[in-house]
Amino acid sequence: MKLQSVGKASRWYVYQKIVIVFILFLLPLISMNIWLNYKGMSITKDAILNSSLAGASFYSKQLDKEMYFIRNLQLQLLNDKDLQKLSFRGSMLENYEEVELIDQVRDRLGTLTVSSEYVVNAGVYVEAVGKTISTDSGVTNTPNEEMKLISSLMAVTPKPSFYRSGSRIFFIETENNGAVWSYIEISRPKLLEALREIANLYPESEVLLGDKEAGTVLTTAQEPGEPSSILGLLGEESLHKPDAPEMRKIHGVNYFITPNDVSSLHLSLVMYVNQNEITRPLSQFITWFYTLFIIAIIVMVLYSFSVNLMIHRPLTKLVKAFHMIETDNLNIMIESKTKDEFHYVFNSFNNMARKLKNSIQDNYEQKIALQRSQLKQLQSQINPHFLYNSFFNIYMMCKVGDSDSAAELSQRLGSYYQYITRSGADEVTFDKEYRHALDYCDIQCIRFSNRVRFEYEEQTEVPATITVPRLIIQPIVENVFEHAFEDGMMEGKVYIGTEYREGKLCVTVEDNGNLATDVMIEQLSGKLATDSKSIENTGLINVNNRLKLKYGPGSGLTASRSRHGGLKINLIIIPET
Template sequence: MKLQAAGKASKWYVYQKIVIVFILFLLPLISMNIWLNYKGMSVTKSAILNSSQAGASFYSKQLDKELYFIRNLQLQLINDKDLQKLSFRGSLLEDYEEVELIDQVRDRLSTLMASSEYVVNSGVYVESVAKTISMSSGVTGTPNDEMMQITSLLKITPKPSFYLSGNRIFLIESANNNSIVTYIEISRPMLLQALNEIAKLYPESEVLLGSKEFGTMLTTAKQTDESTEILKLTDEENANPDRPQIKKAHGVNYFITRSNVGSLHLSMIMYVNQNELTRPLSQFITWFYTLFIIAIIVMILYSFSVNVMIHRPLSKLVKAFHMIETDNLNITIESKTKDEFHYVFNSFNKMARRLKNSIEENYEQKIALQHSQLKQLQSQINPHFLYNSFFNIYMMCKVGDADSAAELSQRLGSYYQYITRSGADEVPFYKEYRHALDYCDIQCIRFSNRVSFAYDEETEIPPSITVPRLIIQPIVENVFEHAFEDGMMEGKVFISTEYGEGKLRVSVEDNGNLATDEMIGQLSGKLAVDSKTIENTGLINVNNRLRLKYGPESGLTVTRSRHGGLKIDLIIILESMKEAAACTDC
């Protein structure tokens, strides 16, 4: 029975999928909790801020109402019939009648002062009798200091809603072309006391009375710079006096409420550190962050438990299968639990033992067979040019070219010493490369009048790299036998090497003109076939040896040379051998 798993391959582990699904289910709950907490805090914060706005507005209206009451009394005083009579008939009145009217005006002034604790002095100037009637200085003739001060204030234009003289605040009204002037001095300490009462609504709150024109008149703050900065912030364009604002001054966020005191054309501004207003919410914020941290801890503990119970056993099993893929069967998975994984691990161990027993029965025979094949392939390399070389030495001796004969004999001896010596099947690459160059030297000495070769030094190839013996010389031999057999006079062989990222390449090119496209295609087809038999052809022999040793990606490739002849690339993939060795060590 065949079991098939549906779906596409995924890069995600089962452990990661479980944790992600758990987090995806938990995120909506956490998000809703965050939203509800912030929504609740926002509503509560708005309620607190609105309450503070209402409290400040109430006190400002009370103050405004009190000052309007004083103004109304002042306007009633200036229209009092006794005061008007005193003004119109002052110079015609007899002394007794004048004194009686003055006493009645004083009674009205006394009533005005008693009507509000904000009034510290009230008085009236009557031009017709040239006197001022004041509750602080009594009835005095003019000119006097009090009247001169009031007269100087009357020169201010346009007429303000109140008058400032040093730290003193006056409400002044006149009638009949300034023949009657009433004035009331407002108590500055009482105004400041009223502002202090408002400031007691919240801890660390301050209240100021001022405007853009007059600046800060009164403030409960010890530092007037702070109040001045707050006043500037509230005077910005588009500032709504009926809407609370949150502004930053001196690095602190302040909640600011602004109410108009219409009787004085001033603004009463209460500002308080926002943290002080929202301090009751800090406990809820602490609990919120505590619950959030607990949720994070729960997710971490859940992820850790899934990792221990599921991911780690699965990872062991997957690693074991990877090791089996590298033909490493000396592996046993230990199980300390008695769950489902215990059964899976035991079944895997039994399967690995059975595979190992089955492979061991055939492995040694297969290795021996491959070794014998390598020996047979290596032994088939036929140095058929030996006889021609001896004949060339004979001819050189006959013509008296002793130097060439000596050099050819030396190269020939080195050549046959390399191919006939016993020892390991693999040799360092630089020796194999040197042997191929010796072969080229021999051929070039034999055909010095028409053949030459050029080569690259293999300095970039590590000396530790080893290759099978006699894999380069057959390629070079093929060039001399087939590329130049038409007797061309300027034949040339080009040999180069390249190494990088575990890949070794040796390229042999010629400038011969005998390699047709059809011949190149046929040779490429033969090299591409994975032949299991022993071949007599030198190139196919080398190709089989390389594939048998290094895998199907190694071997020979044939293409057209840039010099016009044939180009043969010898490719050895060394990285695969390194990876296989690393996996075996695991």
């Protein structure tokens, strides 16, 4: 019976899907809670905003009425009969009459000053008598500092609704074609106090008096940039809708802005309140909302944790075990502390891993047996062929009387055959294998009558404890003598070197033969790189397969063009740790 999985592979874990479904069930409840909380907050916030709007409107109207009252008093002063008489008859009056009229005007100015707390100084300039009369400096002949100040302010065109000199604010009116000036200085501290009364309606609220052309006349704000930003918004039509405060963000803070016109000054009185202060009374609603929301989050977290503990962790443990099997690690057993369904799954996995390990072990032992048979077959092939040629060479040396060469060849030959025919361990130290390859080179150089020479490096860096399979270097050297010098070249050379670095052993065999073409080298390199499952009885492929089987894919042989012109074979071994 075949079991099939339906559908495409998912990137989501099982426990994630379960948690998502649970969250989807909770979403309607959370959404209803959010909606109810938002609705309640909106209704309450509107009521608070309407209250703030009414308060700001009341205070701005009171200020506007007070400014109109002061202006009316100023106009009445200009029409005062004593002031008019002093203006028209100033030069014709007797001293006592002039003094009497001036005292009458001073009394009128005093009355005007005490009539409103916003007036700090009231004065007139009468051109006919050449004097200024004020509650602050008294009667002073002109020109004087007060007259010069008022005169400089009157030079401003077009005529503003009020005049400013530094931090001082003045109402200035003229009569009789400029023969009489009336000026009233408005108390800046009192105006600021009035603005602060409006600002005290809510904490963290500020009030400013000004417009886009005149700039900020007065403000309760400590930050210099806020009033300018507020005035920049006054041109928007939405800010001039009655009974409709607008919210704007200034310097990263949301403010509710309530503008009111102060027509007596042709200015706007703007109250702006931090949104957080408006919603502060709603903190109870917010507290309950966040409490319920946190409870929902805790429930979801606890549920997610329980699903993760009971389902995801066992599944993750099983998936990790399968990943370890994919990396050829079969020494793994999953422990189960519970007696649920996962206990059965884990036991089944352990049985599967154990059977797979046994199966691989059996297959590995079969390959080792095959490798040994290949080695024996290689030894049996080397023995007769090489032995016949060597005996013939000894025969020819004896016949020509070269007894020294015959003796040396016989000694090398005996040592050579003693190494390859010795039964016992399949592995030897690298030094023995390397010396055996050098003996083979000595034998071949004698056989070739010294028309072929070899050079080698003493291997001093390779640890003495490293062991390698037998007969892995000599077949590579044999390939050089059989194929590189078939054309009978007179100065053949073989180069043998070793290198051991960072746990990696490399043996290099090169020659200067000219028979290996680029095509042949490329074909040989392709065969060595291919993971061939066929059985090669002799040659480089046999050695390559044995090394890969023993040490893994990183080991084996590679072929390339030698810097000496011939073939270069690299034997790479990464010893097992």
